[in-house]
Amino acid sequence: MWFGESCVGATFYVGRVVHTRSKPLKRVFAYPMRFAVIDLDSPPSWFTRSGQAGDHLSADEVRERTGHDGPVRLFTLPWAYGYVQNPISVYYSYCLGTDAGEERMHDAAGKSRKFELKTCVAEVTNTPWGERVRFNFLPGGTRAPKSLHVSPFMDMQGEWQLTATDPEEDFQLMVSVKGHPKFGDYFFAKLDARRDQSAPHARNERSGIWRLLQHACTPHRVAFWIYAEAVCLLSKGVSMFPPPGLEFVAKAACRRGEVHEIGSGDFVGMNCPLRSTWHAARAWPWRT
Incomplete structure (x- = not known):
């Protein structure tokens, strides 16, 4: 059905992204967003049919890099009419837990089991160059070397601090830039989101007229807001900084002793508890 679809394997959330910059000027930038959390072990048909699944890690690839044996979920913006604009996607990797606060899920056999969120993987793609970096972080917070030229209004100095909560009824994702030699802790981004109770399993363009008006073509809207x-x-x-390129990032990481393999345009780094991968995105902004 065009309106009122219900796709097993994807749960939609609505939220608001707020960017707060304190240096070199004070500036707050915010926009609404409706996005999906995908069950990568049993994704909806549109996720694989559209080709978006091939643009992300599989559940097995996430388990391999995190070392956990539980379910894997992905927070991301679904493609819309062939267009993609995902500044950040996050993989949530679970394992069998022992604490009372664990989330109950069902394994492949349908048996109810308790799993605990142990590791997240950030997948950051810069605008407009389409380069990408993936790195592990702990949900409670991890400080990582700044490994991608994300914005032309930020240089490569400083570090990222990432924190995420488990996507349940509500959840948060926070990213900040810390330790800049001139500006200190000068940038903070936060997503506050809640599950869409009215249409939790329908895409933005297929969940009714109201959501069509509010959230249709979300990737296009995000791109417009970013460029505006x-x-x-x-x-x-505000000063602009040219992109150093992935080769520069890889060489800098190599000098820090983080890169243990370079080949085929991919740069893989290890800096416990991080595991980072740099590569050029396949294409941007339109998919064919």
């Missing part, structure tokens, strides 16, 4: 904010920052005189 860039124009605003330029008008206020």
